[in-house]
Amino acid sequence: MMELVCPAGTPAALRAAVDAGAHTVYCGFADETNARNFPGLNFSREELAEGIAYAHARGAHVLVAINTFPRAGDQALWHRAVGDAARLGADAVILADLGLIAHAAEAHPGLRLHLSVQAAAANPDAINFYAETFGIRRVVLPRVLSVEEITAINREIEVETEVFVFGGLCVMAEGRCSLSSYATGLSPNMNGVCSPASHVAYADVAGNHEARLGDFLIHRTPKGMPVPYPTLCKGCFSSPDGKGGGQTGHIFEDPVSLDATRLIPALQKAGVSALKIEGRQRSRAYVAQVVRAFRAAVEAADQGAPMPEGLLARLTEGQAATTGAYAKTWR
């Protein structure tokens, strides 16, 4: 059976995910060392120790994401995070930064290393480079690949692959995007945040709802319609063609989220080891519901049974979901 890797933004979400059937949960420390550095989220050292004990007692694994890029002059914070994860018995750490990976491989040779999606390893050469140089055991693949490409990658690599199947959809190569810092000064790589709530403003103007990120209008919807959260790459913009025409719309991506449920059998056939659900910022109730549904789905796939359709539709952002790049038509 494919391994189900589930998000835990809080100790309560960790317990909920384990109870709902997660094979593995992933979480981060409450600081800039992880890419979901949101207020009120993530784990203290003590909470992680308790979470690991809870999961291990029930046969589940815990991965610790330390997947931002250490700040120059301040690497000790990230080195400490890796050291503490190892000391507390984490089953693996999820890393993105080349220097941090080199440090972890050297200072903690017994620690299992996973390559974060933030490392943007999108082909066998990059994956084999990390595997051969640092002993990386698993790679989380970017959400820019099709099922065919994932199949081809798995033929050329020795390490396990993990893919996102549900939750937020990054349309840019992750870990290589500065759109957020261009608009707000804060980025996923440096600060662990994208389109941060601290820079979001909503207003009602002339019969419309408006959502801004920094100085930029990202969404404008007529009153009575919900205005989506202003994630930069899902905004509504226009692009003049220089000849008096142009396009207006979601130039990068619609405000949709990823749901690759129906592709689970294809991903299994492609040799994928683990399915990942995004959403460490989500509530305990959400996590429990999604985990239950996906546990049923991976069990069905394991037995060759059809996928449960539309199971999760009402949980997706803006009621719309896409299979993203996995189905090649996306491009």
Added chain:
Amino acid sequence: MDLTVGPIAFFWSAEQVRAFYRTLADTPVQRVVIGEWVCSKRLPFWQHEIPAAVEVLQAAGKEVALSTLTLITLKRERRQTAELFASGLPVEIADLTALQHLPEGAPFWVGPTVNVYNEGTLEWLAAKGAQRICLPPELPLESVAQLARAGQDAGVAVEVWGHGRAPLAISGRCYHARLHDRAKDSCQFVCAEDPDGRTVETLEGQPFLTVNGVQTLSYTHMSVAGQADALRDAGVAALRLSPQPGDFAAVTRLYAQLLESGLSAQDALAGLRRIQPGAIFAQGFLEARPGAAPCP
């Protein structure tokens, strides 16, 4: 501190490329990085210009390196990356994938789309043979200074994104094709219609970003003219200037005057505004502000 010209971001015709490098040979820049940086589908249209461009630039005393793609995915692209290392010229890696093809002990350069955020990464790359590293544009001055110091200790020249639309994102999806309701595989090379990229505005008409195929650039032109002294004091070895249509030679001369002949930052910016009327110059990143924050 001296000047490096980065690879051309846009899809220019072979004639435009040829004219650009001929003109560049007579400019006060020390080195030039050449190659297809954005989309491998463009390469067959202009790659035959590369040997002549290398020759004309080397004859003019410039150091020349060849760039890899920013996002390497296809088999063809991986093969092309491996072939770059057989050229005898230094290779500037724009994607860490290239390291898998690096011949043992071969020197290389690192471009601004590789994530070098800290001393640990810089030192690892230096030990592997990196000679020059252009830092990611989003880094604040404090980090740049730390890295420039680490670079001096490790024998690596550290560069900063000095001028031009900044590379902000790369995708598996082509946004130029998407604007024309096409997919990447059937793009019909529509990005060639926009030699300076295609502007993306907010619904209020505020220019925001620039679509360049699979790459997203800033709308604003970054210019570190105002921070040149601080960067020099920090130990930065070079400013990177990014090719753009128009009188790019004049842009290089302004920066040379800024670095060597005591031209003031204010006069440099005024000069840039004359060369590129209507352009908005920005440099928030170095000041740890939104990157789009305009230059004073």
